[in-house]
Amino acid sequence: MGRVAQLNVAAAEQALADAGLLQDERICDGRMGVACGSSSGAAKDVADMGRLLLDGTSPSFSANTYIRVMPHTTAANVAIFFGLKGRVIPTSCACASGSQGIGYAYEAIKFGKIDMMLAGGADELCAAHAYVFDSLYAASLKNHAPHTTPAPYDAQRDGLVIGEGAGMLVLESYEHALSRGATIYAELVGFGTNGDGSHVTRPEPATMEACMQLALADAGLPTHTIGYVNGHGTATEQGDIAETQATHAVFGQNIPISSQKSYLGHTLGACGALESWFSIAMMNEGWFAPTLNLHQVDPRCGELDYIQGTGRYLQTEYVMNNNFAFGGINTSLIFRRWS
Secondary structure (H helix, E strand, O other): OOHHHHHHHHHHHHHHHHOOOOHHHHHHOOOOEEEEEOOOOOOOHHHHHHHHHOOOOOOOOOOOOOHHOOOOOHHHHHHHHOOOOOOOOEEOOOOHHHHHHHHHHHHHHHHHOOOEEEEEEOOOHHHHHHHHHOOOOOOOOOOOOOOHHOOEEEEOOOOOOOEEEEEEEEEEEEHHHHOOOOOOOEEEEEEEEEEOOOOOOOOOOOHHHHHHHHHHHHHHOHHHHEEEEOOOOOOOOOHHHHHHHHHHHHOOOEEEEOHHHHHHHHHHHHHHHHHHHHHHHHHOOOOOOOOOOOOOOOOOOOOOOOOOOEEEEEEOEEEEEEEEEEOOOEEEEEEEEEO
């Protein structure tokens, strides 16, 4: 495995252990599948392949190079490492990889196709990812003051910061969880996903808004039941403005919102899974983390209740996590507190 697959497998192992399923034979008989993805394969192996194309030779190139580079390297390696024989759904779509993995896993279980799914995403820290955003004038330049960046939604933000990580959740039907006495952290009640259909890197507020409405419709919930929105909050100008305008159009000005990318940077394929878990954990704790480095909200952003400073104690039964990716791919997930 390349590093990105190693990260994903390690997160999956922790999730299975926490769920009491790591040594359970039920995960290997077709009742569990996996849905996850990443922005790309392992960086070192991409470089080895590029070197072969450019120079005609690459000392590190081997039969395993493509396996570590292929778009579904995370999903395939998780399935093989744990012997999962259920459906394998690769969701390699940049910043929406993790949340699409969770959403597609939810749909597979909801429609009776499978009992259990591992779902999430991963990405490894890679200089090429930083170069990509730098070429788009979307990367932070505050190398001299790293503690001040990224600053999602702030008027003085200057771009995103790349991070790395992996997050995996165990999803299963309620009946299956009940039958084995599983610990339940939350219920996933709504999923929406759509495409902008307009531009590969410029986000579209109207379709972001439509995506949130799809999730609400799937959950059968009115907007006022959502007590917190976990924003995508990349600290890019176009992304922050489009996302918050769309969120305002759905929920109005009083919805609390914050971004965990201010803590970890943009973990790309992992962010949808990590931020889903943060949403669940904060909902269960009744305390919601503020956006770091948010001092003055950009007036071009939508009018919302931005959580700043020391955080917010808040009791709510439902939270929404939103992620928006290159290619115009939008996702919204709604979680219900389990009690």
